[in-house]
Amino acid sequence: MVDTATSMMDSLSKTIEDSPAPIYARVKQAICHKINSGEWQADQRVPSESEMVKALSVSRMTVNRALRELTDEGVLVRQQGVGTFVAQKKAHSALFEVHNIADEIAARGHTHKAQLIEITRAKANMEEAMNLGVRTNHSIFRATILHFENELPIQIEExxxxxxxxxxxxxxxxxxxxxxxxxxxxxxxxxxxHLVEAVIASPKECELLAINASEPCLQIKRRTWSKDKLVTTARLLSPGSRFQLFGHFGR
Amino acid sequence: MVDTATSMMDSLSKTIEDSPAPIYARVKQAICHKINSGEWQADQRVPSESEMVKALSVSRMTVNRALRELTDEGVLVRQQGVGTFVAQKKAHSALFEVHNIADEIAARGHTHKAQLIEITRAKANMEEAMNLGVRTNHSIFRATILHFENELPIQIEExxxxxxxxxxxxxxxxxxxxxxxxxxxxxxxxxxxHLVEAVIASPKECELLAINASEPCLQIKRRTWSKDKLVTTARLLSPGSRFQLFGHFGR
DNA sequence: GAAACAAACTTGTCTATACAAGTATAATTT
DNA sequence: AAATTATACTTGTATAGACAAGTTTGTTTC
Structure with missing residues (x-):
């Protein structure tokens, strides 16, 4: 319906004004806002690429990138020759909830203790910079902490x-x-x-964790964002015999 | 190094010949092949976009799309002004969203194969009954399947x-x-x-997975419901060196 | 040798245009 | 009215060129 499409496009173009972000990202944002606000419902057809090009005065490649990325992210569904539609919300979405390890241990009725092995303020080297999404030599903290549960070492946190x-x-x-x-x-x-894998700890780590060299360890690499900023990266290492990871998805 | 880059590009361009797939997808495939074969090592710098444009006679947008998608998939790491590098670990299995392992492997551009070790219809013993939320002697199937990725055993599924x-x-x-x-x-x-932990595989499992006895393995115990009914329980065992678990939370 | 500056290289993003492939709609023919 | 064909619309993909922004390398100056 022309009136409806015009209305959709008009408000869409209003939504993406005034932001320093790339245009393709702003288009994504505007579309998500329409969906999250309920204005665009699941299975509803989204304006075509050429409609968006006209309404927003941007190139088709830019619109295409926005729509394609939202499709990859599960927000939209596209079909060649037919159109682009709002995806139905998935029945399940698995998350690790990130908890304070002290709270987790307390929830088990046990006692938590942390021992600071080291903390330094430094300039990010190239790898750290890449992992944190900052420039090399950006100011960072490096910390290594050993966590105990009931006096037993349970996790090294870097x-x-x-x-x-x-x-x-x-x-x-x-x-x-x-x-x-x-x-x-x-x-x-x-x-x-999070990225989880089974590894063998280094000799130094075995010593800190009070385990022998052949014990398998669970390693979790975690990156955490606040808004659009990568705040911290962590590597958590726990003996397999003392630590499990639990996840739940669905209702 | 010019010679090395030329060599890299020469073989890269040979790798992507003769396929009906879109060019950007073929470029992705060729790059993954270089990495998976070990020819391109982690942290190694990948030829620049303009080098690839010249070597492959394709447009920069096409190369950019291939590199960007591989970056999104965790295969590559890019930094503006610096370059594109091989990421340290393979694209990882998304857990906690439950996927068909065959789809996960295919999404990495690899070949999945499954070998049925055994399947039997039986009466649930007490432990199985408890795990499934049914009565003892309820009718169940027990299956053991060995999954391969590119002919390499990657997971035992019980x-x-x-x-x-x-x-x-x-x-x-x-x-x-x-x-x-x-x-x-x-x-x-x-x-x-899900319950995730690091374990050591049994000798029989080591044999199935073609690993030695000291290699740490990732074990995932998973229970799955449909509505209020517990449908299946699974124990997945993967060598730490070949398998990672990825989880994402937030937007 | 160190610092400052310029040049070159790299990724990030955008625009315009084109053709391929798939689908829906409209027009024509039977 | 039904079937067939043509047209229009839509997404998928590709190319060429441009400018912005970030980084590295080379040159010049002190």
Whole structure:
């Protein structure tokens, strides 16, 4: 319906005004806003690429990139020759909920203790910069913390924090694990990802964890964002015999 | 190094010849082949976009799309002004969203194969009954499947299925992995939970996975519900060196 | 030798245009 | 009215060129 399409496009073009982000990202944002607000319903046809090109005065490649990325992200569904439609919300979406390890241990009725192995303020090397999405030599904190549950070492935490976003990170009391609370306060977690694998710990790590060299360990690499900013990367290493990871998805 | 780059590009351009797939997809494939074969190592710099444009006689937009998509998939790491590098780990299996392992492997551009080790219809013993939320002696299927990625064993799947909810489970073609599709059809997944830990495989499992006895393995125990019914429990075992688990939360 | 500056290289993004392939709609023929 | 054909619309993909922004390398100056 022409009137409806015009109306959709008119408000869509209003939505993407005034932002320093790339145009393709703003188009994505505007579309998501339409969907999240309920204005565009599941299975509803989205304006065609050429309609968006006209309404937004941008190139088709830019519109195409926005729509394609939203399709990859499961927000939209496209079919060649037919059109683009709002995807139905998936029945399940699995998440790790990221918890404060102290709270997890307390929830088990056990006692948590943290031992700060080291913390330094430094300039990010190239790898750290890439992992944190900052420039090389950007100011960071590097911290290594050993966590105990009922006096038993349960996890080595190696963390790199963007010092710009958490300037007083090194002033926290790591024995009370206030560092976690501090991070949540200055840069509330909005997004994260984890990579989990089974590894063998290095000799030094075996010593810290009080395990022998052949014991398998669970390694979790986690990156955490606040809004669009990558706040911290962490590598968590736990003996397989003492640590499990639980996840739940669905209702 | 010019010679090395020329060599890289020469063989890259040979790799992408003769395929009906879109050019951007062929470029992706060729790059993945270089990486998976070990010819391009982690952290190694990949030829620049303009080098690839020249060597492959394709447009920069086409190359850019291939590199960008591989970056999104975790295969490559890019930094503006610096270059494109091979990422340190393979594209990882998305967990906690439950996917068909065959689809995950195909999405990486690899070949999946499944070998049915055994399947039997049986009466649930007490432990199986408890795990499935059914009565002891309830009718179940027990299946053990060995999954391969590019001819390399990557995972042992031990599964127990509630036969009432999936009566034709044993009639599926496990080499084509239609069992997964069948389960999704008769009992669509609405809820699940996972328990992940690092373990050492048994000698028999080491043999199936073609690993030595000291290699750490990732074990995932998963329970899956359809509506309020527990459909299946699975134990997935993968060598740490070949398998990672990825999770994402937030937007 | 160090610092400052310029040049070159690299990725990020955008525009315009074109053709391929698939589908829906409109027009024509029977 | 039904079938067939043509047209229009839509997404998929590709090319060429341009400018912005970031980084590295080379040159010049002190």
């Amino acid at each position: 963390r790199v924090v963007n010092a710009s976003l958490a300037p007083d990170y090194d002033k926290q009391d790591f024995q009370l694990n206030t560092a976690y609370d501090y991070l949540m306060k200055v840069a509330p977690m909005t997004e994260g990802e | 599964r127990v299925v509630n036969a009432s909810l999936a009566p034709d489970y044993d009639k599926q073609d496990f080499q084509l992995n239609t069992a997964y599709d069948y389960l999704m059809k008769v009992a669509p997944m609405t809820e699940g939970e």
